[in-house]
Amino acid sequence: MYNFIFQNTTKIYFGENRLGHLGEELKQYGTRVLLTYGGGSIKKIGLYDKVTEELKRAGLTVFELSGIEPNPRHTTVNKGAELCKKEKIDVLLAVGGGSTIDCTKAIAAATFYDGDSWDLVTHKAPVSKALPVLTVLTLAATGSEMDAGGVISNMDTNEKYGLIHPLLQPKVSFLDPTNTYSVSAFQTACGSADILSHIFDVTYFTATEKMDMVDRIMEDIIKTVIKYAPIAVKEPENYQARANLMWAASWALNGFLQTGAFQAASCHAMEHELSAFYDITHGLGLAILTPRWMEYILDESTAPQFKKFGVNVFGVDASLSDIDGAKQAIVCLNDFLFKTLGLQSTLTEIGIDDKNFKVMAKKACKGDVLKGFKHLTPEDVENIFKMCL
Structure with missing residues (x-):
């Protein structure tokens, strides 16, 4: 068990009709606002009008950056940073899901850097300063609304990496479950897979001794997703389901579950290669990878934790051997992701073959070893990719 410091400074407004506080929160950081969003879904659901009305009522000067991609590009970060410099932006407001928020965080840091934002992502240059970021969340998945990280893609080099720094922690986030009512069944399922993977990959399946209290909370969050994701898929305007998924996503990666034990996220590293090369939905890639990785x-060292997951989450027979219990847990997870949620179960189904697997595996391992619950070589990673075909 590791020593730790826990501090999460993001202020959360949770529930319906909380945007009346948006103007007052933004004005704490300035009057010139860059509003960022994606492909326009916030306009279709009326959220754009609600947000801009509040900004106007507060007397704020607003500039916009739209068209942020599902896997946000460093070129979009560069564009946003240039706009911030030109218009002397004081504060950023991201309205959307994790991709929009991730991109906005990178813009916040890149505004104070004169070079290519990719230098910050690859740590060729340090993050030294950042504009304040506020968010209005529209998708339960990444947890970016309550953490200090984001993921940015460079499609020119087929690379996708995380950018993490305390300065990128959102100041305030507005979480209204009704803003997720329009999320499709597919994206709801993918977001739910992402929530689960954040727990599995970083803190739950770990070789480090954990706090039993935190472990139990992780299992309850996992069970919450397993209970409410199918309901949200079938009943998109079920407030209880949407609210539980939204709050589960925030707590899966806001730092609390990392208290005492955490590790490198090997499934995420592998999936980043998939979406860097093929621009697929992140949660779908994780869903396909995770059971194959398990x-x-x-083996004898990993089976006890996999079995415990099966027993405590899915009700697998506790009298089974560790290996048999673990195998049954993997079957249960497969059934949930691919039968209950209806996600595609193979890379072949989404048009991916094995031609880039070798180079993707080397990149995932950074040429050497991919650390995690069980350290993996490039050959191991390539084999896991092949199991997903």
């Missing part, structure tokens, strides 16, 4: 690393 199957591949299953």
Whole structure:
């Protein structure tokens, strides 16, 4: 068990009709606002009008950056940073899901850097300062509304990496479950897979001894997703389901579950290669990878944790051996992701073959070893990719 410091400074407004506080929160940081969003779904659901009305009522000067991609590009970050410099932006407001928020965080840092934002992502240059970021969330998935990280893609080099710095922690986030009513069944399922993977990959399946209290909370969050994701898929305007998924996503990656134990996220590193090369939905890639990764690393050292997951979350028979219990847990997870949620179960189904697997595996391992619950070589990663075909 590791020593730790826990501090999460993001102020949360949770529930319906909280945007009346948006103007007052923004004005704490300045009057010139850059509003960022994606492809326009916030206009279709009326959220854009609600947000801009509040900004106007507060007397704020607003500039906009739209068209942020589902896997946000460093070129879009550069564009946003240039706009911030030109218009002397004081504060950023991201309205959207994790991609919009991630991109906005990178813009916040890149505004104070004279070079290519990719230098910040690849740590060729340090993050030294950042504009304040506020968010209005529209998708339960990444947890970016309550953490200090984001993921940016460079499609010119087929690379996708995380940018994490305390300065990128959102100041305030507005979480209204009704803003997720329009999220499709597919994206709801993918977001739910992402929530689960944040827990599995970083803190739950770990070789480090954990706090039992935190472990139990993780299992309850996992069970919450397993209970409410199918309901949200079938009943998109079920407030209880949407609210539980939204809050589960925030707590899956806001730092609390990392208290005492955490590790490098190997499934995320592998998926980043998939979406860097093929621009697929992140949660779908994680759903396809995770059960195969579990199957591949299953041995006497990993089986007890996989079995415990099966017993405590899915009700697998506790009298089974560790190996048999672990295998049954993997079956249960497969059934949930691909039968209950209806996600595609193979890379072949989404048009991906094995031609880039070798180079993707080397990149995931940074040429050496991919650390995690079980350390993986490039050959291991390539084999896991092949299991996903």
